[in-house]
Amino acid sequence: MKKRMLTLILTVLLTASAVLIVVIFLFPIYWVVLSSIRPYGSLFTTKFELIPSEVTWEAYTWLIFESKFFLWLRNSLIVSILTVVFTLVLVIPSAYSFSRFKFFGKEKFLYGYLVFTQFAGGMGIAGLIALYAILAYLNLLNSLFVLALIYAAGNVPFNTWLLKTYFDTIPRDFDEAALVDGASYFNLIVDVLLPIAKPGIATVAIFSFMGAWGEFILAQTILSPENYTLPVGLYSFVGQFETKWNYFSAMAILFAVPVVVMYLLAQRYLQMGLAMGGVKK
Amino acid sequence: MAKVLLKNLTKRFGKVVAVDGVSVEAKDREFLVLLGPSGCGKTTILRCIAGLEIPDEGEVYIGDRLVNDLPPKDRDVAMVFQSYALYPHMTVYDNISFPLRMREIPASEIEERVKKVAELLQIAHLLDRKPKQLSGGEAQRVALGRAIVREPKVFLMDEPLSNLDAKLRIHMRAELKRLQRDLGITTIYVTHDQVEAMTMADKVAVLKDGKLQQVAPPDKLYSSPSNLFVAGFIGSPPMNFIDCSLVLKDEEVFLDAGAFVLKLEGTVAEILREKGATKLVIGIRPEDVSFVNKAHGKILGEVYMKEPLGAETIIDVKVGEYLVKVRERVGFKTKIGDKVWMGFPLDKLHVFDKKTGKAII
Numbered sequence: 077m078k079k080r081m082l083t084l085i086l087t088v089l090l091t092a093s094a095v096l097i098v099v100i101f102l103f104p105i106y107w108v109v110l111s112s113i114r115p116y117g118s119l120f121t122t123k124f125e126l127i128p129s130e131v132t133w134e135a136y137t138w139l140i141f142e143s144k145f146f147l148w149l150r151n152s153l154i155v156s157i158l159t160v161v162f163t164l165v166l167v168i169p170s171a172y173s174f175s176r177f178k179f180f181g182k183e184k185f186l187y188g189y190l191v192f193t194q195f196a197g198g199m200g201i202a203g204l205i206a207l208y209a210i211l212a213y214l215n216l217l218n219s220l221f222v223l224a225l226i227y228a229a230g231n232v233p234f235n236t237w238l239l240k241t242y243f244d245t246i247p248r249d250f251d252e253a254a255l256v257d258g259a260s261y262f263n264l265i266v267d268v269l270l271p272i273a274k275p276g277i278a279t280v281a282i283f284s285f286m287g288a289w290g291e292f293i294l295a296q297t298i299l300s301p302e303n304y305t306l307p308v309g310l311y312s313f314v315g316q317f318e319t320k321w322n323y324f325s326a327m328a329i330l331f332a333v334p335v336v337v338m339y340l341l342a343q344r345y346l347q348m349g350l351a352m353g354g355v356k357k
Numbered sequence: 358m359a360k361v362l363l364k365n366l367t368k369r370f371g372k373v374v375a376v377d378g379v380s381v382e383a384k385d386r387e388f389l390v391l392l393g394p395s396g397c398g399k400t401t402i403l404r405c406i407a408g409l410e411i412p413d414e415g416e417v418y419i420g421d422r423l424v425n426d427l428p429p430k431d432r433d434v435a436m437v438f439q440s441y442a443l444y445p446h447m448t449v450y451d452n453i454s455f456p457l458r459m460r461e462i463p464a465s466e467i468e469e470r471v472k473k474v475a476e477l478l479q480i481a482h483l484l485d486r487k488p489k490q491l492s493g494g495e496a497q498r499v500a501l502g503r504a505i506v507r508e509p510k511v512f513l514m515d516e517p518l519s520n521l522d523a524k525l526r527i528h529m530r531a532e533l534k535r536l537q538r539d540l541g542i543t544t545i546y547v548t549h550d551q552v553e554a555m556t557m558a559d560k561v562a563v564l565k566d567g568k569l570q571q572v573a574p575p576d577k578l579y580s581s582p583s584n585l586f587v588a589g590f591i592g593s594p595p596m597n598f599i600d601c602s603l604v605l606k607d608e609e610v611f612l613d614a615g616a617f618v619l620k621l622e623g624t625v626a627e628i629l630r631e632k633g634a635t636k637l638v639i640g641i642r643p644e645d646v647s648f649v650n651k652a653h654g655k656i657l658g659e660v661y662m663k664e665p666l667g668a669e670t671i672i673d674v675k676v677g678e679y680l681v682k683v684r685e686r687v688g689f690k691t692k693i694g695d696k697v698w699m700g701f702p703l704d705k706l707h708v709f710d711k712k713t714g715k716a717i718i
Contacts, residue, residue, distance in 0.1 A: 249442035252409050258430040258459035271446040
């Protein structure tokens with residue numbers, strides 16, 4: 077009986093602390109939601125309201141009907157989807173090669189990938205200035221297409237590693253069975269490996285989508301207003317003398333929605349252990 | 358339908374020689390088993406035939422065609438993997454039809470052929486399932502189906518039964534053999550299980566450390582092993598081996614094992630005298646040894662352990678430092694600790710050169 081009591085108390089305590097942690101994490105999000113539906117004026121009162129006394133959809137109607145939200149959304153979607161496409165086109169063949177083929181300098185290339193991205197990251201602002209200079213020289217500034225290419229290039233090293241590791245878990249028997257069955261390498265990859273690697277590919281797609289969706293500095297540097305993406309558009313709300321925090325909050329919410337949707341859609345694949353069952357070990 | 362011929366096949370992985378100058382032929386319609394312990398190179402040979410490995414030396418012929426430089430898809434072979442390697446995202450139907458789709462065979466013909474194969478293997482009711490919904494035996498049949506549907510020149514099978522439980526394995530052994538005979542397709546089958554090899558093969562190639570030890574039909578392999586390795590590998594319980602030395606006294610020939618001395622006569626004696634090797638190993642199969650009375654006995658020993666198996670009993674008899682296994686069927690009454698005399702016909706005696714391991718008789 078005593079032991080049971082102890083277990084019960086422990087369960088209650090653990091659950092309570094878990095709930096507390098969730099509340100702490102979710103509170104800022106709740107506050108943003110709150111800010112987006114409260115009238116602009118009430119944001120600056122000193123009164124602390126957990127449940128708003130007055131609710132208005134003004135910020136959302138303004139965003140949808142009067143701001144450039146849909147232009148920015150369109151731009152963001154173009155950049156993010158292009159980034160995903162470019163990333164997959166670059167990453168799938170390289171991850172497959174690194175996973176399956178032996179070639180000269182394979183290990184060095186693989187680690188070089190990582191080292192150089194760290195190196196480039198460390199260059200920071202110098203890299204950004206150099207990139208700006210190059211794009212200006214080549215007359216490629218203000219292009220969503222070019223922005224997506226740059227994002228994709230940045231995604232290659234990490235995601236190649238990620239997908240290579242995933243391919244490594246797919247038994248080679250599948251490759252060999254397909255080759256003996258008469259498949260070309262193209263058929264092998266398209267008909268056999270990619271469907272099996274769906275969870276890995278979904279992960280890469282999500283990472284690259286989110287990276288492009290949320291990137292601000294580079295987009296701000298090279299894009300002009302008609303090509304602004306959502307983060308850059310969001311920043312334009314921050315005025316020199318006044319910031320409309322209710323608009324800002326409403327847009328922050330709308331900005332986050334596609335990401336959540338993406339996660340929900342991909343969750344199925346992320347959890348699927350597709351490679352199980354076909355091969356007996 | 359075609360023969361498969363390997364000439365002096367050699368494959369190295371770095372410094373390791375996986376396959377060392379193997380030459381063997383599987384005749385048209387023949388069931389050839391590559392048998393050996395793990396790491397003996399048997400799977401590598403199979404993969405060289407499939408085109409999944411490129412040999413460093415030697416030639417692989419399928420039919421009369423040299424296929425060394427052909428990619429797997431152009432060799433017209435079908436392979437069944439130990440893991441089955443069924444594509445997990447495809448249904449059974451799509452798995453079986455995959456090789457046909459890759460060859461761009463018209464859809465109507467594909468359907469007809471898949472159905473025919475599914476009926477032959479009794480898996481017609483499984484066609485809509487995914488591999489993970491299949492039992493081991495069902496998955497095995499689907500893997501076979503995927504190989505059969507192409508009607509290839511050669512079947513290559515890499516331990517296809519090793520993932521099945523014992524009962525199903527024995528069942529599939531017979532079924533597979535029957536299927537191969539009915540289809541009349543040359544088959545090369547890799548296994549480490551000597552019972553599988555003996556029961557299924559028309560011809561067995563025994564391998565060790567990448568080298569071919571002996572190629573022979575199962576009965577020949579059993580009755581006349583060409584060296585100590587083959588003799589010890591084939592048969593369960595294995596052949597009894599006892600070290601001994603050759604003693605020539607006047608005109609007579611003796612084998613001295615320390616615990617006993619055997620007097621040899623006739624051609625056996627002649628051959629040993631001619632060969633002249635003094636360090637020898639004699640081998641005798643457990644079923645060739647029988648318990649006899651003292652007058653006919655050749656070896657005296659003490660019963661050490663009894664293993665009753667129902668139809669027969671394996672009796673371990675201690676002779677000097679050796680344990681001699683005797684397969685006993687007639688119901689000879691004995692108990693542990695008894696002194697027993699054993700005898701065997703001289704023509705069942707195998708004699709090997711201890712240094713080279715080669716069979717002399």
